[in-house]
Amino acid sequence: MKGTTPVAPLMFEHRLIGRVISLMAKEAKRVEAGGPPNSVFVDNVVDFIRVFADRYHHVKEEDILFGEARKKALPAELAQVADELVQDHRRQRAVVQELSDANAELARGNKAIVPTMIEAMKTFVEFYTRHMEREDRQFFPPVMTFFSEVEKQAMLEKELAIDRILMPERFAVMVESMEDSWWD
Ligand SMILES: [Fe+2]
Numbered sequence: 427m428k429g430t431t432p433v434a435p436l437m438f439e440h441r442l443i444g445r446v447i448s449l450m451a452k453e454a455k456r457v458e459a460g461g462p463p464n465s466v467f468v469d470n471v472v473d474f475i476r477v478f479a480d481r482y483h484h485v486k487e488e489d490i491l492f493g494e495a496r497k498k499a500l501p502a503e504l505a506q507v508a509d510e511l512v513q514d515h516r517r518q519r520a521v522v523q524e525l526s527d528a529n530a531e532l533a534r535g536n537k538a539i540v541p542t543m544i545e546a547m548k549t550f551v552e553f554y555t556r557h558m559e560r561e562d563r564q565f566f567p568p569v570m571t572f573f574s575e576v577e578k579q580a581m582l583e584k585e586l587a588i589d590r591i592l593m594p595e596r597f598a599v600m601v602e603s604m605e606d607s608w609w610d
């Protein structure tokens with residue numbers, strides 16, 4: 427996605443991740459109400475988060491935007507927000523691992539793991555929604571004020587270079603099919 431600033435594509439990616447998070451919230455609610463767990467759905471979610479959110483979106487954030495921001499004399503509070511956002515990325519990996527482990531355990535026939543799965547999904551939904559809101563509101567707008575137009579354009583170009591390799595459009599198709607397959 428082309429945008430005029432390097433945060434425009436990142437915010438666009440948040441919306442796609444947000445759609446998967448909505449599905450996770452519905453799935454957690456459905457299983458919590460006694461519905462049978464859907465391992466295929468969980469596998470797809472884990473794969474989407476690992477590839478799209480972690481290997482693609484977080485890499486763009488950490489290697490490009492956060493990396494360039496560190497070279498600026500950011501006020502202490504904003505530098506701390508940046509550090510906490512990077513810590514969130516690590517925590518996110520741990521929660522997704524928990525969900526993936528629980529799903530593998532379920533595949534081995536251990537039904538007692540279902541509450542752990544529900545909990546991991548609920549934790550992810552709550553925590554990652556907050557993470558994206560924080561980036562959208564508390565980090566992206568203030569950090570952009572530290573960059574010149576030329577610097578912003580250079581960051582955007584780097585993001586687009588990653589896009590040309592990874593072709594993120596296919597993830598939107600993946601999310602659409604997840605939405606179509608699992609719910610009304
Ligand atoms: Fe992030």
Ligand SMILES: [Fe+2]
Pocket residue numbers: 436440483487558561
């Ligand atoms: Fe983000």
